[in-house]
Amino acid sequence: MKVLELKNLVKIYNDSAVKVTAVDGISLSFEQGEFAAIVGPSGSGKTTLLNLIGGLDSITEGEIIINGTNISNLSSSKLIDYRLHNIGFVFQAYNLIPVLTAKENIEFIMELQGKKRTERNQRAMELLKAVGLEDRAYSRPSKMSGGQQQRVAVARALASKPKFILADEPTANLDSKSTETLLNIMERLNIEENITFIFSTHDQRVVNKARRVITVEDGHVVSDEKRV
Amino acid sequence: MIWSVSWRNIWRNRTRSLVIITAIALGVFAGVYTIAFMFGWVNQRIDSVIHTEISHIQVHQSQYLETYEVHDYISDVESMQEKILKEPDVKAVSSRIIATCMITSAETGAGVQLVGIDPENEKQITNIYTKVIDGAYFEGVKSNPIVIGEKLAQKLKVKVRSKIVVTITEMDGTITGGAFRVAGIYKTANTAYDEMKAFVKADDLRNLLKIDENAGHEIAILLKDNNMEDQVLTKLKSLYPEFQILKWTEILPDMKMMTESMNFMMYIFVVIILLALGFGIVNTMLMVILERVKELGMLMAVGMNKVRVFSMIVLETVFLSITGGFLGILIALVLVALTAHTGLDLTFWAEGLNSLGFDAVIYPEIGLKDVIVVAILVVLTGIISAIYPARKAIHLNPAEALRIDM
Numbered sequence: 213m214k215v216l217e218l219k220n221l222v223k224i225y226n227d228s229a230v231k232v233t234a235v236d237g238i239s240l241s242f243e244q245g246e247f248a249a250i251v252g253p254s255g256s257g258k259t260t261l262l263n264l265i266g267g268l269d270s271i272t273e274g275e276i277i278i279n280g281t282n283i284s285n286l287s288s289s290k291l292i293d294y295r296l297h298n299i300g301f302v303f304q305a306y307n308l309i310p311v312l313t314a315k316e317n318i319e320f321i322m323e324l325q326g327k328k329r330t331e332r333n334q335r336a337m338e339l340l341k342a343v344g345l346e347d348r349a350y351s352r353p354s355k356m357s358g359g360q361q362q363r364v365a366v367a368r369a370l371a372s373k374p375k376f377i378l379a380d381e382p383t384a385n386l387d388s389k390s391t392e393t394l395l396n397i398m399e400r401l402n403i404e405e406n407i408t409f410i411f412s413t414h415d416q417r418v419v420n421k422a423r424r425v426i427t428v429e430d431g432h433v434v435s436d437e438k439r440v
Numbered sequence: 441m442i443w444s445v446s447w448r449n450i451w452r453n454r455t456r457s458l459v460i461i462t463a464i465a466l467g468v469f470a471g472v473y474t475i476a477f478m479f480g481w482v483n484q485r486i487d488s489v490i491h492t493e494i495s496h497i498q499v500h501q502s503q504y505l506e507t508y509e510v511h512d513y514i515s516d517v518e519s520m521q522e523k524i525l526k527e528p529d530v531k532a533v534s535s536r537i538i539a540t541c542m543i544t545s546a547e548t549g550a551g552v553q554l555v556g557i558d559p560e561n562e563k564q565i566t567n568i569y570t571k572v573i574d575g576a577y578f579e580g581v582k583s584n585p586i587v588i589g590e591k592l593a594q595k596l597k598v599k600v601r602s603k604i605v606v607t608i609t610e611m612d613g614t615i616t617g618g619a620f621r622v623a624g625i626y627k628t629a630n631t632a633y634d635e636m637k638a639f640v641k642a643d644d645l646r647n648l649l650k651i652d653e654n655a656g657h658e659i660a661i662l663l664k665d666n667n668m669e670d671q672v673l674t675k676l677k678s679l680y681p682e683f684q685i686l687k688w689t690e691i692l693p694d695m696k697m698m699t700e701s702m703n704f705m706m707y708i709f710v711v712i713i714l715l716a717l718g719f720g721i722v723n724t725m726l727m728v729i730l731e732r733v734k735e736l737g738m739l740m741a742v743g744m745n746k747v748r749v750f751s752m753i754v755l756e757t758v759f760l761s762i763t764g765g766f767l768g769i770l771i772a773l774v775l776v777a778l779t780a781h782t783g784l785d786l787t788f789w790a791e792g793l794n795s796l797g798f799d800a801v802i803y804p805e806i807g808l809k810d811v812i813v814v815a816i817l818v819v820l821t822g823i824i825s826a827i828y829p830a831r832k833a834i835h836l837n838p839a840e841a842l843r844i845d846m
């Protein structure tokens with residue numbers, strides 16, 4: 213089943229003196245259950261592409277269709293609501309609310325969705341278990357390692373039961389051991405729960421785990437290879 | 441959860457929050473304590489107007505207060521006094537004979553208002569007898585005792601037991617004189633009053649004036665409760681339509697105006713303080729937004745909508761304000777409680793204050809209503825100060841906010 217389709221996507225940054233075409237006519241489609249890496253040199257447009265897919269930035273041209281819904285023309289407030297219910301995000305850093313515990317951070321999303329307390333509580337614990345952090349449920353982010361924080365971020369991204377998870381360089385700030393743990397968790401969730409992950413990375417070890425590697429350069433897709 | 445995020449966010453930068461909380465606390469403290477101080481001051485003045493000078497309600501012959509003519513008397517004060525006393529809300533009633541006269545001592549003379557009273561009954565209604573600082577209240581002098589104010593005594597250069605002569609116009613127009621002896625010297629907070637009013641026994645003054653036995657110029661009424669004024673007033677007016685019946689605020693309209701304008705000024709004062717604090721709060725919150733651009737971008741990215749982001753910032757600001765405001769109110773109330781009994785001694789300015797009718801020792805007091813109004817104003821300050829920073833927050837573009845390097 214097709215979860216995401218990009219049609220001739222263009223993003224031009226016009227705000228500075230020079231026009232920057234960060235994404236230059238990208239068309240891609242993703243199936244349910246993919247584990248796809250977007251790679252490319254710095255400045256090639258990975259973050260911009262992920263931001264467009266996630267509805268975080270305005271599209272200059274083209275269309276994004278998520279599960280049959282064209283999100284290209286949604287107003288910014290409709291987009292926020294759309295993101296809340298359909299897309300999970302993991303960023304490179306600053307993923308968590310520092311004043312909330314791991315469990316509260318996960319519950320927060322569900323509260324925004326209007327889920328009941330008992331459901332929130334149960335699902336948060338399940339997710340913490342899934343990322344192997346049930347013993348850190350009541351720790352605040354400042355008391356956790358970078359790797360643990362990213363695992364909580366993955367759990368948080370899953371909390372809203374999104375159609376797919378977008379992760380922009382989720383391992384960029386992690387050491388190799390934490391990177392491996394995080395990737396194993398993501399891979400397991402992908403295989404066992406059929407959760408779609410689309411992530412960008414610079415890290416070859418991360419690329420090696422991916423079952424689809426999309427290489428972008430200067431805003432163009434230069435290769436799109438699927439592995440088995 | 442937004443509530444708890446907002447509350448916990450305050451304590452992320454403890455020092456900065458404590459600085460602004462302290463500023464708010466000090467400002468609110470100053471505001472509340474000043475209100476209590478002014479309120480105590482005005483209330484003491486009102487108290488002295490009611491319990492020393494005027495009482496709650498006064499009855500006169502209809503044009504008496506314009507002319508102060510001895511002829512404009514109430515002819516049957518005694519039965520009237522009895523009847524008024526039967527009113528359930530009336531605590532005490534006093535009838536008085538009043539005459540304007542010249543008092544002369546061996547040294548000099550002065551014009552005063554001579555008030556003839558029944559000393560024992562008068563004690564129930566005015567507290568002049570508690571203000572006697574030398575001699576005694578109508579005691580120690582056998583015939584024609586007079587009680588005068590300290591200021592008058594100084595002016596006439598007389599002491600207790602000094603003889604003074606009163607020159608007065610009789611009912612038929614003849615000018616006559618009577619000798620009195622100073623029994624007591626009193627001192628109220630109002631020097632103008634002390635200089636103007638001298639008290640003698642009603643019968644002594646009646647004899648001097650050759651006025652009817654049952655005549656009186658003034659009936660002063662003290663009520664059991666300040667709030668019953670209007671009710672009793674209406675009742676008395678219907679019972680005695682031919683007389684002029686006034687409550688104290690009508691007799692001293694400037695007092696009423698002063699109390700009201702004082703209230704108004706106090707609120708202006710508090711609003712100015714809060715306005716200044718508001719700018720401090722805005723500044724603090726702008727720093728907060730700047731620091732959290734990335735976090736706010738993340739929150740909006742993961743699905744926190746503008747209304748929620750806005751409320752989160754407003755709540756944080758309001759929490760900051762009410763923490764400071766609550767502390768300030770608390771400190772002020774504690775200090776009011778501490779000084780309510782001992783009073784604040786302003787003896788240094790006593791002369792000036794007394795000439796305006798104010799006590800030199802002020803007992804601050806504050807009503808629940810004023811505390812609540814200040815508390816509401818503090819919350820409003822928080823909300824208003826939050827608007828600009830919160831607007832900045834919701835206008836962030838999540839994609840750009842997340843890109844910022846911090």
Ligand SMILES: Nc1ncnc2c1ncn2[C@@H]1O[C@H](COP(=O)(O)OP(=O)(O)OP(=O)(O)O)[C@@H](O)[C@H]1O
Binds near residue numbers: 253261
């Ligand atoms: N807000 C902006 N205004 C103007 N140009 C921008 C803006 N954001 C990004 N760009 C430009 O768009 C291009 C793509 O940037 P992007 O961040 O998407 O690259 P990236 O592949 O994520 O790079 P990196 O690997 O370093 O994260 C770059 O040339 C960048 O300078």
Ligand SMILES: [Mg+2]
Binds near residue numbers: 258259260380
């Ligand atoms: Mg990037």
